[in-house]
Amino acid sequence: MNSEFIIAVHSLVxxxxxxxxxxxxxxxxxxVCTHPARVRKVLGFLxxxxxxxxxxxxxxxxxxxxxxxxxxxxxxxxxxxxxxxKPNWCSGNPDMDxxxxxxxxxxxxxxxxxxxxxxxxxxQGITIGQMLSRIKAxxxx
Amino acid sequence: MNSEFIIAVHSLVxxxxxxxxxxxxxxxxxxVCTHPARVRKVLGFLxxxxxxxxxxxxxxxxxxxxxxxxxxxxxxxxxxxxxxxKPNWCSGNPDMDxxxxxxxxxxxxxxxxxxxxxxxxxxQGITIGQMLSRIKAxxxx
DNA sequence: TCCAACTGTAACTGTTAATATTACAGTAAC
DNA sequence: GTTACTGTAATATTAACAGTTACAGTTGGA
Numbered sequence: 001m002n003s004e005f006i007i008a009v010h011s012l013v014x015x016x017x018x019x020x021x022x023x024x025x026x027x028x029x030x031x032v033c034t035h036p037a038r039v040r041k042v043l044g045f046l047x048x049x050x051x052x053x054x055x056x057x058x059x060x061x062x063x064x065x066x067x068x069x070x071x072x073x074x075x076x077x078x079x080x081x082x083x084x085x086k087p088n089w090c091s092g093n094p095d096m097d098x099x100x101x102x103x104x105x106x107x108x109x110x111x112x113x114x115x116x117x118x119x120x121x122x123x124q125g126i127t128i129g130q131m132l133s134r135i136k137a138x139x140x141x
Numbered sequence: 142m143n144s145e146f147i148i149a150v151h152s153l154v155x156x157x158x159x160x161x162x163x164x165x166x167x168x169x170x171x172x173v174c175t176h177p178a179r180v181r182k183v184l185g186f187l188x189x190x191x192x193x194x195x196x197x198x199x200x201x202x203x204x205x206x207x208x209x210x211x212x213x214x215x216x217x218x219x220x221x222x223x224x225x226x227k228p229n230w231c232s233g234n235p236d237m238d239x240x241x242x243x244x245x246x247x248x249x250x251x252x253x254x255x256x257x258x259x260x261x262x263x264x265q266g267i268t269i270g271q272m273l274s275r276i277k278a279x280x281x282x
Numbered sequence: 283t284c285c286a287a288c289t290g291t292a293a294c295t296g297t298t299a300a301t302a303t304t305a306c307a308g309t310a311a312c
Numbered sequence: 313g314t315t316a317c318t319g320t321a322a323t324a325t326t327a328a329c330a331g332t333t334a335c336a337g338t339t340g341g342a
Contacts, residue, residue, distance in 0.1 A: 003230035003329080006249060010232045014241045024288070031242040032232040035331055040289060057339025058287040073252070085226055085260075088328090089144035089301080091151045091173040100155045101172040103279040107272060108147060111214070118263040119226075122256055131248060138244040144300080165317070176302055181318060198310025199316040229299090230330080 002081035007032055007042045009076055012051065013131045016068040024061040042080070049079045069129035074120045085119060086112035143222035148173055148183045150217055153192065154272045157209040165202040183221070190220045210270035215261045226260060227253035 010032045015021055025043070029036040043062050046052045053065045077084075092104035151173045156162055166184070170177040184203050187193045194206045218225075233245035 001226050001228045001253075003228045003232075006228060006230065006232050009249070010241075010245050013245070017241050026288090031237070031239055033234055033242075034232070036289095037291090037332075038330075041291080044290065054289065055339080056287095056289045056337075058285095059340060060288045060338080062289090085142050087142045087144045087147060089147065091144075091147050091175070093174055096172070098172055099280050100151075100158050100273075100276055101174075103276045104151050104154070106279055107275045108150070110275070111267065111272075112142075115260055115263055118259055119256055122259040126252065131252075132241075134248045134251070135241055135244040138247055139240050167317090178303075178320085179301075182320080185319070195318065196310080197308075197316095197318045199314095200311060201309085201317045203318090 002084045004042050004045075005077060005081040005084070007034065007039065008046060008080050009073060009128070009131065011039065011043060011062070012046070012064065012068070012071065012076070012128050013135065015052065015062060015064040016128055016132050017135075022061050022063045028062070045079060046076075049075075051075075051079075067129075068132065069127050071128045073123035073126045073128075073131075077120060077123050083116065085115055143225045145183050145186075146218060146222040146225070148175060148180065149187055149221050150214060150269070150272065152180065152184060152203070153187070153205065153209070153212065153217070153269050154276065156193065156203060156205040157269055157273050158276075163202050163204045169203070186220060187217075190216075192216075192220075208270075209273065210268050212269045214264035214267045214269075214272075218261060218264050224257065226256055 011028050014028060014031050015023060025036040025039045028043070029039045032039065043052055043054070047054050047062075051064070051066055051071065052062045054060065054062050086109070090105050090108065092101045092108075094102050094105060096102040152169050155169060155172055156164060166177040166180045169184070170180045173180065184193055184195070188195050188203075192205070192207055192212060193203045195201065195203050227250070231246050231249065233242040233249075235243050235246060237243040
């Protein structure tokens, strides 16, 4: 799994938690524990997909523009990490003479496509709002 | 996802397909498209978990010792790639002052554990025997 | 109008993980 | 005892990933 998915989710939860729903890349990076440039890259994707708005210049930053309970991890997965569970390495070779070796890539591909759908349906059931609730629950205990 | 999972599945399907259910690391490696030493490593794991038997020395090799229709991808996943969908990178830090940053690791971990279970239940529904059937179906078309 | 605080991007570096390769000891069949 | 294997460790080699630097473009306010 792509770690940009994690950065995206963490950033959105943080924005949902902030009273004014806004933060700079520097503030988010400190919370996520990474470099501001990386946060800007990830949140740039989220902006292009309509999850946040950005304001450049002094006093600028990122702001959530969707209700946290309407945003699922599946949306973010599709945006940031689609196809991430399938390994980039693959076995066999379609030009091969053997039935197994020549068709394995196609069959394996189908298997991972199914796995991806399964994963997406799981992520579909978790919203950013729920993530925030879970974090609050952690805090109490 | 770990590519050793793919090598394991491919090797087992190949063994299931062979009339005598047997092959050497060299033969398997040529079919999978990797190095024999890698195949030996992966099939060593499978031997330790009781899926294949090996015979050293001349005329030796690997032999399937479980019915292909009793062996699911979930078994292989647990053996070769457990925990593979969770990224090794993680955001936040438990020692942090912020509620979001300090609890994100734990919540994210729970999310990925759930995802893993979901994936395993999907793999549970696919056997090595079915993989071979799918490959035969590919061949016909 | 200039300065300070931001985002947007691209280029580059360093580090880690994945894969390939080599090597050789151990084992079994002929 | 020679040949054909597995088992395993060590060592390249390569690709992926995260971190960093740099700078142009934008905005708000002194």
